[in-house]
Amino acid sequence: MDPIVEAALKKWPNVPHCYGWLALDARGDWYMRDERIQAAGPFPQVKGSRINHEKLREFIERNYAADEQGAWFFQNGPQRVYVELEAAPWVWRLTKGPTGAPQIHSHTGLPAHQVDAVWLDEQDRLLLSTELGLGLVHSLDMELAADAVEAGLWQPEPCSHAELLRRHGVVDRPVASAQSGR
Template sequence: MDDIVRQAMAKWPNVPHCWGWLGLDARGTWYMRDDRVQAAGPFPAHKGSALRHEKLIDFIHRNYAPDAQGHWYFQNGPQRVYVELENTPLVWRIGAGHSLQAHTGIAAPSPRLCVLDEEGRLYLDTEAGFGLVHSLDMDAAAEAVESGEWRPQEMSWADLPRRFGFVRSPQQAMRGD
């Protein structure tokens, strides 16, 4: 977490949390969801505007974390901005030698577990967290599976949040939907 964020939290400890305004899609793209978009319906059916400002995206990445209940948020100064997830809190990119890097830039060692859902999507559980393999990296993932380096276990998409401790919609969880 950035020092400036820690200082803001200390200075203004009681700023209310923000729900529904930020979304993360299955390819690691962030979306700003204003009142109009939120009124139109839930994420990802109504995504909003894709964020393109690199410095803002880097700031989000440095200050992105889960709370104790598995709700992922971006600590924006003194305010927590909870994130609506299309799929998982991390999106993994696969590099040379099947190296892993999350959409946030965090590298991870080899996965502890490889998961395949009923739609054929591949997920990796690592020391850095649980995430979906980016769709553009499925050829590299297939190589890792075919070589026996990764051995997928089948799991239902609906069971992943409970099994890996994350919440896809903190806004719905907060409202009790």
């Protein structure tokens, strides 16, 4: 987390959380969803405005984390902005490594070093569990993923998407809790 964000949290510890205004799609793109967009329909049917500003994306990605309940958020200074997830909290990008095995990085640029499990959901999307958590393989990287499967490095198991989220404790549509009042 950025030092300026940590300082803001100490200065203003009780700022209300924000819900519905930020989303992450299955390609690792961030979307702003103002009140008009939220009223027009749920994410991802109505996405909103894609965040193209490089420095803003980098700021979001440096301050992206999960809470104790498994809901993902962006800590924007003193305000926690919860993220709606189209597929998973991570979107994996693959490159061919020196040994031929895929190297994995998240949409935020974090490297993942170990694949613990591989699944195909009911939409034939490939999801990987790593030390960072559950993520979806980016659609543009499926050829490298297929090479890993064919080489016997990964052996996908079928599993429903809802079950994968449950197993990994991921909340894809965070809502304010009555207990926290936030």
